[in-house]
Amino acid sequence: MTSEAGTRRPGRRPGNSGARGDILASARELFASNGFDKTTVRAVAARAGVDPALVHHYFGTKLQLFTASIALPVDPRDVLAPVYAAEPEDLGRALTTALLGVWDSPHRDAAVAMFRAQIAGGDSGLIRSFLLEVALAPLFERIDRPVGTGRLRAELVATQMTGIMLVRYIIGLEPLASMSSEQLVEIVAPTVQRYLTGDLPGM
């Protein structure tokens, strides 16, 4: 904790890469706990110990700061690499494991912040792109069986996994909020597998 900080001056930090990282970490924490609308650039700056002008200098608008704060910590294609490589009958477990692996990691704040902002703002463009165009695109051909069902299958998975985001991380209902990732994967993976590859009535 001190080896890196030893070269910094106390109080407000100069505009170096350390301050940039502090701003992003502060933004993630505040977006996650308060949502997009209630988080101000001034509050992010105060938490990071910098001047608000420095936040604007590095990141531009609050929305650009938000985008940077969710984009940096993890590339969804890296997270989903084990899913792309999984056997068909293991897709549900692989996907559930990958998502809960991120959500139960230090990246949780960034993930929750993105989720909350989309819900509160009512602008679904970003989460829609994320879910359908970035995260699930490489999976699409594998789950589009019979042809034409892939999009609905992905959306059904989204209903289950966004609901877990909500109940486990945002509402925080116990005991589900505190149970281990491993046990939750065991319980939820069969649902996700059925939505991805199972027979769905009427389709």
Next chain:
Amino acid sequence: MTSEAGTRRPGRRPGNSGARGDILASARELFASNGFDKTTVRAVAARAGVDPALVHHYFGTKLQLFTASIALPVDPRDVLAPVYAAEPEDLGRALTTALLGVWDSPHRDAAVAMFRAQIAGGDSGLIRSFLLEVALAPLFERIDRPVGTGRLRAELVATQMTGIMLVRYIIGLEPLASMSSEQLVEIVAPTVQRYLTGDLPGM
């Protein structure tokens, strides 16, 4: 449209029960489309064609107006009556049918408004009470098998159904948003049934 309105004066309406209903309907629409924080008493009054003072006179604070706007249209115990009466092996279908029945009805705005406000505000007390203390209490003994699992079972159902609320009504992903209630019940009921009464790994 004109038969009822014929007895009213044009412009701002007098403080009668018609205005009260108009205020509630306007509140439901605005809370549902804009969320709790972005909805003002002034905007609700303008939409209902009344003075903001009349809104305060009838309903008190914005939170009290919100509570009234979600409390009036439907009693959850009425909605869930068919679930309380269902055979154990039909609980998943009965519960899914009951919830989608409300969400696909004219009560949708009130349900979405409550949901959005809870997520945006970060205050989970109301939705928590609603889910666990009001709506699911009469079901609890029936799903608490083995004893001690009932609460987690209810929360797992909440992950699936809140995710449907989100993907179908708020984000509005197609084709899931436009598919019939009946088909969605067929697809989702087995998941809900498993969470309510099935064997869950580790439990």
